[in-house]
Amino acid sequence: MALYTLAREAEVLLEIKKSKFIGRVRPVATEEEAKMWIADIQKRHHDATHNCYAYLIGRHQEIQKSNDDGEPSGTAGRPILETLKKSGLYNVAAVVTRYFGGVLLGAGGLIRAYSQATAEAVQAAGLVREVPHTPYLLKMDYPWWGRVEHLLHKEQHPYDPPEFTNRVTVRVYLAEQAAGSFLNKLAETTNGNVTSEAENPVLLRLPATPPDPDQQRD
Template sequence: MSPPESPAPAALPGTLAGPVDHELVVKKSRFLAHVAPARTVEEADAVVARLRKELWDARHHCVALVVGTHADRQRSSDDGEPSGTAGVPMLEVLRRRGLTDVVAVVTRYFGGVLLGAGGLVRAYSGAVAEALDHAAAEGLLLRREILTEVTVDVPHADAGRVDHLLRDWATTHGAVLEEPTYAAVARLALLVPPGALPRLRDDLAAASAGALVPAPGADRVVDLPAS
């Protein structure tokens, strides 16, 4: 009897390549959403502090943040809005979209019309959701994968040919080619999905009559285009 298959590892949450802004107007109130990369709570706090300074005349600056490789730390603030109507709905959007290392700030300029709890929830969550829709359209969403660092030592005379081979291989196997280094030999480097390592060994052996052997190194969390 074959041993049971190991479950596939859970996908890591993604992140943003850069900040995105979006304005939502609801019954004359302006909701200015700013969603930005932030790898630490301190970076997120700095984004919030900057917006508070720039938009000093606004009534509310509501916040949601998620940081950590596995979305380990999460925080939200209603900043004076009724409890549970702003920060938590914003945070829920970030969770549903599977994002981490991001901070969302929605600045509200009150328009004179009360929206009620439900209206506030829809406005704050909608502002963040629409900002992230724009981020997706602009190619700012990133997925994350754990890839293995691999090096291949090649004689200088063969470096160009093997570099070309690895570039082609990387595009069809979800790998990422890194910058080579040159010393006594040319050291070519790439980041490879762990499950593709046996295939890389076989393909290099076939292309070099067994002369080239990839050397796996450490695993690394890598940001890649979501598409």
């Protein structure tokens, strides 16, 4: 399953049978960062009935934690965690704050409420996919830049703004499966008059379409 990270922090507010549910999600790099963020929300909403949370840390979701914060066991923290997992996320923390409105929801109602608050917060945050790319530093004389620029626009590979000194240099980022084809086209387009130097691979954050959690259920 492809894994994604959040594009940004987000917050949503739901009202279900007079209870208010505030769903929040945030990208985090470490478990310590997740704990600090959760503690800050608990402090800010110390008057809430519950501050239930979950987080996933590691590209393979190695660290998985959830907490019901006083809700019946398995009705809050676990649904939050499962919603994050079904969304294909990693390095993410979520907190759903509940202000009780006087109407009991029952176990099923709680599970649906906490899942919905989390899912809507994830949707509001947006997803990005981290994809390995190799930067290639291209160097050329000025007459060849027009052809290279046209090729870059046509192939739609990400690249940094070019630098114009005594020669033109531009850094283009190529996914592994696209590198060979692009470099061959570059050589053909410029008659071999552009040099390319591979640099250390990096992870690029690219917009992603979130998976549908409903389609991933057994």
